[in-house]
Amino acid sequence: MKEKHARPTISLQVKLSGIFIMASILIFIVNAMLALGITNMTNEMDSVYRDNLKLNELAVSLSEVQTSMTDYLNTKTTDSLERYFKSEQDYYSLIGELNNEVTGDSYDLMEKNIRNMSEEYLETTGYAIEAKRGRNVEKYSAEYDKASRLYNYINTYINSLNNERFKSNSSNFTELISAFRIFELITFFIMFGAVIGSTLFVIGFTSSLMDPVRKLAKSADEVAKGNFELENIEIISGDEIGVVTGAFNKMVVSIRQYIEQIKENMEYERSMQEKELRIEATLKEAQLKYLQTQINPHFLFNTLNAGAQLAMMEEAQRTYDYIQNTAEFFRYNVREGNTTVRLSDEIALIDHYIYILNVRFSGDIKYEKTVDETIVDVLMPSMILQPIVENSVNHGIKEMEGKGKISLRVYSEDGFVCISVKDNGAGMSKEMIDKVLSGELTEEEKPSPVGAHGIGMDNVIKRLRLFTDREDSVSIKSDGEGKGTEVIIKLIKE
Amino acid sequence: MKRKKRYSTRNIFFVYSLMILIVAVISFAVSMYFSRMIKAANQAGDSPSAISESGVELNKYYVMITSDRELDFWQSVYKGAYEEGLKKGVSVELMGENLSEDYDEKELMEIAIASKVDGIIVYADDSLEMRSLIDEAVYEGIPVVTVYGDNANSSRICYVGVGSYNLGREYGKQIVKIAREYELSNTTASTHMNDVIKVAALVNSYSDNSNQSLVLSGIQNAVSTENNTQIQIELTQVYVDNRNTFTTEESIRDIFRGEEAPDVIVCLNETDTNCVYQSLVDYNKVGKSYILGYYDSETILKGISRNVIYSTVSVDTQQMGVYCVDAIKEYEQNGNTSQYMPADVTLIDKNNVSEYLVETGEVAQ
Numbered sequence: 001m002k003e004k005h006a007r008p009t010i011s012l013q014v015k016l017s018g019i020f021i022m023a024s025i026l027i028f029i030v031n032a033m034l035a036l037g038i039t040n041m042t043n044e045m046d047s048v049y050r051d052n053l054k055l056n057e058l059a060v061s062l063s064e065v066q067t068s069m070t071d072y073l074n075t076k077t078t079d080s081l082e083r084y085f086k087s088e089q090d091y092y093s094l095i096g097e098l099n100n101e102v103t104g105d106s107y108d109l110m111e112k113n114i115r116n117m118s119e120e121y122l123e124t125t126g127y128a129i130e131a132k133r134g135r136n137v138e139k140y141s142a143e144y145d146k147a148s149r150l151y152n153y154i155n156t157y158i159n160s161l162n163n164e165r166f167k168s169n170s171s172n173f174t175e176l177i178s179a180f181r182i183f184e185l186i187t188f189f190i191m192f193g194a195v196i197g198s199t200l201f202v203i204g205f206t207s208s209l210m211d212p213v214r215k216l217a218k219s220a221d222e223v224a225k226g227n228f229e230l231e232n233i234e235i236i237s238g239d240e241i242g243v244v245t246g247a248f249n250k251m252v253v254s255i256r257q258y259i260e261q262i263k264e265n266m267e268y269e270r271s272m273q274e275k276e277l278r279i280e281a282t283l284k285e286a287q288l289k290y291l292q293t294q295i296n297p298h299f300l301f302n303t304l305n306a307g308a309q310l311a312m313m314e315e316a317q318r319t320y321d322y323i324q325n326t327a328e329f330f331r332y333n334v335r336e337g338n339t340t341v342r343l344s345d346e347i348a349l350i351d352h353y354i355y356i357l358n359v360r361f362s363g364d365i366k367y368e369k370t371v372d373e374t375i376v377d378v379l380m381p382s383m384i385l386q387p388i389v390e391n392s393v394n395h396g397i398k399e400m401e402g403k404g405k406i407s408l409r410v411y412s413e414d415g416f417v418c419i420s421v422k423d424n425g426a427g428m429s430k431e432m433i434d435k436v437l438s439g440e441l442t443e444e445e446k447p448s449p450v451g452a453h454g455i456g457m458d459n460v461i462k463r464l465r466l467f468t469d470r471e472d473s474v475s476i477k478s479d480g481e482g483k484g485t486e487v488i489i490k491l492i493k494e
Numbered sequence: 495m496k497r498k499k500r501y502s503t504r505n506i507f508f509v510y511s512l513m514i515l516i517v518a519v520i521s522f523a524v525s526m527y528f529s530r531m532i533k534a535a536n537q538a539g540d541s542p543s544a545i546s547e548s549g550v551e552l553n554k555y556y557v558m559i560t561s562d563r564e565l566d567f568w569q570s571v572y573k574g575a576y577e578e579g580l581k582k583g584v585s586v587e588l589m590g591e592n593l594s595e596d597y598d599e600k601e602l603m604e605i606a607i608a609s610k611v612d613g614i615i616v617y618a619d620d621s622l623e624m625r626s627l628i629d630e631a632v633y634e635g636i637p638v639v640t641v642y643g644d645n646a647n648s649s650r651i652c653y654v655g656v657g658s659y660n661l662g663r664e665y666g667k668q669i670v671k672i673a674r675e676y677e678l679s680n681t682t683a684s685t686h687m688n689d690v691i692k693v694a695a696l697v698n699s700y701s702d703n704s705n706q707s708l709v710l711s712g713i714q715n716a717v718s719t720e721n722n723t724q725i726q727i728e729l730t731q732v733y734v735d736n737r738n739t740f741t742t743e744e745s746i747r748d749i750f751r752g753e754e755a756p757d758v759i760v761c762l763n764e765t766d767t768n769c770v771y772q773s774l775v776d777y778n779k780v781g782k783s784y785i786l787g788y789y790d791s792e793t794i795l796k797g798i799s800r801n802v803i804y805s806t807v808s809v810d811t812q813q814m815g816v817y818c819v820d821a822i823k824e825y826e827q828n829g830n831t832s833q834y835m836p837a838d839v840t841l842i843d844k845n846n847v848s849e850y851l852v853e854t855g856e857v858a859q
Binding site: 032 | 507509510511513514517518520521522524525528529531552553554555580585587591592593594595597601604605608609610611612
């Protein structure tokens with residue numbers, strides 16, 4: 001989190017704009033330099049022959065003065081006089097621009113000479129014009145001669161200076177051109193460097209920008225393949241990519257959590273199914289064992305019913321009752337396979353069973369029943385109480401010669417329906433109880449029941465536990481050897 | 495690693511900014527360099543002379559007028575004047591040098607006057623035309639100094655030149671020396687009474703120069719006073735048509751085409767010396783005719799060392815140039831100056847030619 005604060009949050013847009021602006025600045029600088037250089041060069045090149053242009057202008061103007069003067073001297077027209085004054089004015093202003101200082105430069109000196117000669121020349125032409133007006137033929141022809149000579153000299157000077165200037169300007173121009181070439185070359189290299197530089201920059205920058213995206217893509221690909229065991233992607237920048245990366249990280253973690261949860265749920269469901277299967281299997285086991293003992297219960301039941309009717313016909317009431325009870329007992333077992341029964345049914349079965357035993361053992365077993373009739377509708381696995389009672393009879397009170405006593409109590413306690421089967425028989429040691437409850441009893445230790453094929457306590461305990469899903473659904477209490485045993489079953493009240 | 499990665503974006507920005515800065519600096523430097531370079535290129539041809547670099551402020555403008563500007567002799571005179579001018583704040587120009595048209599001295603004088611220069615140094619002749627031009631210049635307030643050739647009747651302020659009469663005497667002595675050598679080498683003859691040495695002095699026919707006659711009378715004088723041999727020395731003037739360079743050359747060749755070439759030829763200027771030297775070689779007269787040359791150009795010095803030219807007189811030409819400028823400067827300051835300034839003259843023959851050859855060689859280098 002701290003990192004997140006320290007990280008600059010520059011948005012992707014700013015970064016991308018940054019790239020373009022930077023690259024543009026670079027190109028701009030190079031271009032500006034180029035433009036500046038070219039402008040400079042062009043200006044210089046323009047100025048190279050400016051002197052020559054000036055001198056040409058001078059020559060043209062001078063020639064105009066000479067022609068107009070000659071014209072006037074020849075024709076004496078006002079037109080030519082006007083032209084003379086105008087050209088004289090022009091020429092005068094032109095020579096005003098020429099150098100008038102003594103310098104070491106021979107061209108400057110030539111300019112100075114041209115200027116001085118031109119002044120002299122203009123003066124002479126002035127005299128000539130004046131003399132013409134005054135019709136002083138001799139004077140104006142003399143002045144004209146002088147002016148013409150000066151005109152030639154000046155022309156020669158202008159031409160020579162023009163020539164010399166042109167020569168030096170040409171060499172200047174050549175140098176300028178060569179400088180320009182070098183400039184071009186250097187500019188080219190700088191341009192080249194700039195292009196390479198910006199390319200490198202853009203590549204470097206985009207790769208630094210794309211690096212997290214690449215990582216993200218790789219991770220996304222992994223996730224798409226189903227691998228959620230990824231390390232968190234490091235968030236490099238605070239931009240949108242960083243945000244997306246963070247979201248992706250969170251998403252991966254969340255998905256992992258969900259998967260974990262689903263797995264757990266599945267595991268739970270699986271175990272539930274397994275349990276059901278186990279319940280069924282143990283019941284099946286119980287039934288199988290039972291069926292092994294009752295070869296053909298239907299036949300037996302029908303037989304017994306026939307016996308009961310016979311006894312009734314013979315008016316042997318006790319025999320009838322006995323046979324009737326026995327038939328009822330068997331019928332319970334023969335009924336179509338409900339694994340879950342009401343507590344009342346189970347109690348009824350016990351009643352029949354005890355009756356039968358009492359007939360068999362001539363009423364040796366005292367049976368007490370305390371039932372809270374309001375709770376007998378609670379559901380429970382079948383064939384639970386009978387084996388317990390059988391166990392009590394077999395191990396508890398069989399050898400007690402009429403002193404044996406079994407009490408069945410049904411009561412509610414702490415929201416549970418409690419079923420207590422208590423005898424006053426042989427009792428059990430603490431170790432024995434533990435072994436029985438934990439199901440660790442070996443085959444030898446198991447007390448062999450009468451027929452050696454009853455439903456064992458371990459089967460009963462397993463089924464109860466599976467049914468109630470509670471370890472403490474069955475508990476055994478005994479104060480020790482010879483002090484009786486109590487088996488308590490706790491069922492959840494509906 | 496982690497840390498490095500985290501700052502990579504910022505690093506790249508930093509590096510890039512640095513790059514931009516460097517490019518900007520390079521660009522600036524390059525443009526500075528080029529603008530300087532261009533300016534330098536633009537001015538490169540503008541100042542062919544080194545005057546502006548001397549640091550002396552120039553305020554006067556003198557011109558030197560002569561035909562045959564290309565001759566070593568005049569170049570040397572100009573050099574002396576030019577350098578002296580630099581020292582005194584004067585820009586001295588050899589007039590006509592930069593002009594496309596070839597004007598003679600008189601036209602150049604007109605130009606100089608019209609150009610209102612501050613001083614004129616002119617190789618003058620005796621002509622009236624020149625005289626009036628000089629007078630006009632002085633009238634216009636331009637001081638005129640004549641150099642090497644004088645126009646004595648004009649109002650020129652000073653003449654700088656070689657003492658022509660003394661020069662003539664020098665030539666005369668050389669001629670006598672030649673005669674003596676001849677006498678000594680021909681000991682077989684009992685008498686040299688009938689031997690005649692013909693001396694031809696080349697005189698320019700188109701320059702009315704009093705100098706020439708002064709030289710000639712100097713020669714005459716020396717020959718008549720110093721000749722203590724029995725040999726007779728016969729001095730003649732040979733006119734050379736000097737209207738232009740080609741005519742000079744032709745006139746001189748005519749001398750050798752004649753039946754009998756003179757024994758001694760006296761040349762009074764550099765051109766003549768060169769022409770005679772070349773003709774002597776061409777007509778295979780080396781050793782038969784002696785040349786008394788004028789001026790110490792490299793060609794002439796070589797001629798001496800090769801025994802084609804007997805001797806030459808060396809005029810201190812640079813000194814002449816210096817004197818010219820000095821004269822005008824003095825006139826400007828004091829209103830007058832001395833009328834005549836003679837330049838030093840030295841005789842060069844094969845005994846001392848090596849010194850001069852080395853000197854000019856060094857100079858050439």
